């Protein structure tokens with residue numbers, strides 16, 4: 001999950017924009033993979049099989065959302081194939097191949113929320129099965145179709161034809177200062193973040 005600070009125009013207030021892989025229904029990343037290492041499952045998850053990935057990075061260029069990362073970090077404990085490796089968890093990570101959000105499909109099978117949704121202190125992230133028309137953030141469960149209608153949800157850069165499976169709910173009432181998330185981080189990181197916020201506000 002990457003979290004960006006957004007400011008669409010000089011007059012608007014900045015806001016945070018969390019962004020994971022959108023698990024697109026028409027994923028350009030899958031189309032360009034020369035070895036079938038990244039693939040779309042029938043449950044809508046787009047996954048990467050690191051055992052097949054050759055690290056060509058075609059998918060990194062093809063994804064319009066910058067959702068993929070190259071794992072440059074060597075993993076000393078990993079030598080060849082690991083019997084415990086699974087594309088559903090991407091663990092253990094592998095040097096020189098591609099990583100990204102895997103939609104926490106292993107947790108979904110156990111009836112658990114993804115780590116991002118379960119750990120969000122503001123309950124911002126909802127997760128669910130569109131066929132069941134139900135989403136939850138762990139605190140409340142809502143009807144998906146009603147939620148996206150009531151809140152005028154949109155899909156990021158939908159016009160590209162990628163058909164993302166992540167929807168954004170525009171704020172209707174900002175009930176907390178967006179800097180509140182800075183309360184629980186180190187002094188050094190807070191300074192860096194505040195500098196970034198001030199810089200954004202000046203633009």
Ligand code: SF4
Pocket residue numbers: 020021022023024027028029030046062063064065066067068100162
């Ligand atoms: S967001 Fe990018 S990496 Fe994820 S499925 Fe869509 S094109 Fe592929």
Ligand code: SF4
Pocket residue numbers: 032033034035036037038048052053054055056057058059060097098
């Ligand atoms: S980097 Fe890996 S997953 Fe991406 S296109 Fe190349 S082989 Fe496929």
Ligand code: SF4
Pocket residue numbers: 001020021100101102103104114115116117
């Ligand atoms: S916690 Fe799971 S669903 Fe959330 S961004 Fe990370 S991999 Fe994706």
